[in-house]
Amino acid sequence: MSDEDHGQTEYGWRSSRILIISTACLALFTETLLYGFVVPILPYMLEVRLHIDPSQTQSITSALLSVHGFATLILTPLIAAAADKTPNRKIPLIISLVVCLGGTVLVAFTPTLWAIYLGRILQGVSGSAAWIICLAMLTDNAGPGRVGRVMGLSMSVVMTGTVAGPTVAGALLEWMGYWPAWSVPIGIILINIAGRLITEEPQKPPPSPPRTEEDVENAETSPLLSGSDSECSAETFSQDKDTCLPAPSSFYWVMLRDCRVLASISTTTVNSIIIAGFNATLPVHLRAIFNWGSFTVGMMFLLIRIPTIVFGPFMGMLRDHVGLRYPTALGWLLLTPLIFCLGIPSGPEHHGKEFFVTCIACIGLGSTLIQGAGVLHTITILRDVELKQPQIFGRQGGLSRVFAINEVSFNAGLMFGPLLAGGLTEAIGYSYMNIILAVICFANAVFVFYFFEKGISQSEK
Numbered sequence: 001m002s003d004e005d006h007g008q009t010e011y012g013w014r015s016s017r018i019l020i021i022s023t024a025c026l027a028l029f030t031e032t033l034l035y036g037f038v039v040p041i042l043p044y045m046l047e048v049r050l051h052i053d054p055s056q057t058q059s060i061t062s063a064l065l066s067v068h069g070f071a072t073l074i075l076t077p078l079i080a081a082a083a084d085k086t087p088n089r090k091i092p093l094i095i096s097l098v099v100c101l102g103g104t105v106l107v108a109f110t111p112t113l114w115a116i117y118l119g120r121i122l123q124g125v126s127g128s129a130a131w132i133i134c135l136a137m138l139t140d141n142a143g144p145g146r147v148g149r150v151m152g153l154s155m156s157v158v159m160t161g162t163v164a165g166p167t168v169a170g171a172l173l174e175w176m177g178y179w180p181a182w183s184v185p186i187g188i189i190l191i192n193i194a195g196r197l198i199t200e201e202p203q204k205p206p207p208s209p210p211r212t213e214e215d216v217e218n219a220e221t222s223p224l225l226s227g228s229d230s231e232c233s234a235e236t237f238s239q240d241k242d243t244c245l246p247a248p249s250s251f252y253w254v255m256l257r258d259c260r261v262l263a264s265i266s267t268t269t270v271n272s273i274i275i276a277g278f279n280a281t282l283p284v285h286l287r288a289i290f291n292w293g294s295f296t297v298g299m300m301f302l303l304i305r306i307p308t309i310v311f312g313p314f315m316g317m318l319r320d321h322v323g324l325r326y327p328t329a330l331g332w333l334l335l336t337p338l339i340f341c342l343g344i345p346s347g348p349e350h351h352g353k354e355f356f357v358t359c360i361a362c363i364g365l366g367s368t369l370i371q372g373a374g375v376l377h378t379i380t381i382l383r384d385v386e387l388k389q390p391q392i393f394g395r396q397g398g399l400s401r402v403f404a405i406n407e408v409s410f411n412a413g414l415m416f417g418p419l420l421a422g423g424l425t426e427a428i429g430y431s432y433m434n435i436i437l438a439v440i441c442f443a444n445a446v447f448v449f450y451f452f453e454k455g456i457s458q459s460e461k
Contacts, residue, residue, distance in 0.1 A: 014200045020141045023195040024134040025154055027093065029161040030188050031127035034100070035068060035414070036165030036301065037185055038107060038120075039279045040294040041173055043287070049110045049178075060113070062280045062422030064120055065414070071124035072411040076404055079129045093133045094196050100126035101189045108182040128407060135403050155372055156312055163305035166279070170298025251398045255405065260381050263451035265409045267328060268374030270444050271367075272413025274339070274437060277421030278304070285430050289345065290353055300360055307364040308371050315368050324377050325452035331369025332445035336438045338363045343434030373452075375406040380453055 013019065038045075042061050046052045052060065103122025106115050138154055172181035255261050282300060286292040318327055342359045345352030382402050386392060393401070424433035 014198055017141050019195075019199055021138060023192070023199050024137040024141075025157045026188075026195060027097065027130045027134050027192050028154055029157045029164075030097075030185070030192050031100070031130050032158050032161030033165040033168075033188070034104060034123055034127065034185055036162060036279060037169045038064070039166045039301075040170035040283055040298050041178070041181065043283060044173065044178065044294070045110050045116070046113075050113060052113070058281070058284045058422055058426060061284065062418035064116060065276055065280050065418040066416070067117055068120045068124040068127075068414060070415045071121045072128035073408055073415055075125055076128050076132070076407045076411060079132055079404075089133050089137055090196060090199070093130060093137075094193060096126040096129040096133065097189060097193045097196065100130070101186070101193070104182075104185055104189060108179075108186070124411075128411065131407060132403060156309060159305060159308050159312065159371070162275075163302055163309065166301040167298040170294035170296075170301075174293055174295040251393045251401050252405075254385065254392065255378075255382070255398070255401075258381060258385075259451045260453065261378055261405075263447050264374040264377040264381070265405065266374075266444055266447055267332075267370065267377070268406050268409040269413040270332075270440060271370055271374070272410045273417035273420060273440075274335075274413075276414045276417025277433075277437065280418035280422045281425050281430065281433070285425070290356075300357075303357070303360050304364040304367065307361075308368050311365075311368045312371070315371075319373075319376070323452075323454050324373055324380070325449065325454050327369045328373040328377075328452060329445050329449040331366050331373075332441050332448060334366040334369070335363060336442045336445065338366060339434050339441060340438040343431035374409065375402070377452055378402050378406060 039061075042064065043054075043057050046057055046060055047054050099122050103119040103126065106119030106122065110116060135154070168184060169181055172184065278301070283294070283297045286297050286300065290296075315327070338359055342356065342363070345356045379402055382393075382398055386398070421433055421437070424436060
């Protein structure tokens, strides 16, 4: 019996791969649901529960959505470094879920405005920790040759949470009331905690020495290549440069100097800016021009996200055949006129509602070409670098730090998106704000076209 089978037998069904993957996916779903859940409810919370002047709703909404991204932007690299050193991820994930529960309860009770800010910060920090821990759990428990399928499943779950947040919140608030709406995320978090208490990760066997002919050959020649640096460990040895590079710092130094990685970061960041910008401006804008309530606003968010859930697997097949460059550049190019047109309707006359809904639906379709492209491209670049310089980022590689780079990029967009979209809407109007976002999309299309890889790297095949 192998070590892995022995570990699974020791705990029985509690350490089954399916259960561990399911609890990780549920945690990812919960964290993405919570970010957008508050969006349709915020006007009610601010104006009815806290009696704040409606003229301040837009600016406060933008600030509350930004503080979520700001907290995660600062702490994500520290959380990623700590997660890499944690042998068992059960306790850290439980702690993050408990913190998330506290932040959600604080936001839901809405005692004061500063308490909502504190609750959003707690949600952001716990969400970032859960995201990194869960991705590591999925990678560890996927099994040989199944990482891609498991990660694809997790991304579908994440997008479902993104869609469900504002949609479910808007519908429950309008149909059932304030507290029935908040009971849903609080109940899901409690289920998360219970599920994580039940599961037990199997004991991992100690890493074995290199066994293949190539590994043995590399191990025998490494001291000769490094010369006087022969005492360097395998985790710090760079074969091409004949130097000892500290793995934690050299990863960011090597990767962030590559324009291809910067293009990946740009794609992830701008995409999250648009998502967060819509979250910050659509509820107030649609109430002002069409007098739409929380349910209809929630349906607009559903219309944006549902194409990614439906067509996501087909997009994966397309990327496998033609690579990432052309679909991603085309996606940004299509979003340019669509986001520009989104700002044209100024009222219910002249079929403004129909035109607006059509633009939203087309933006959702165009976004399928962009979703996930940034992280996939960064992983492709990582594999190319590690193929040319084996163990440059340590024996375990740099995959977890790739997740950290993209998490920071996405959270930067979550922080700046509401400030940019909300600030521009208040300063120059909703239509001109959309023009600026359209220009950013066009610039990103050019950046992606010049720096994204044409196809899949050899190491990914």
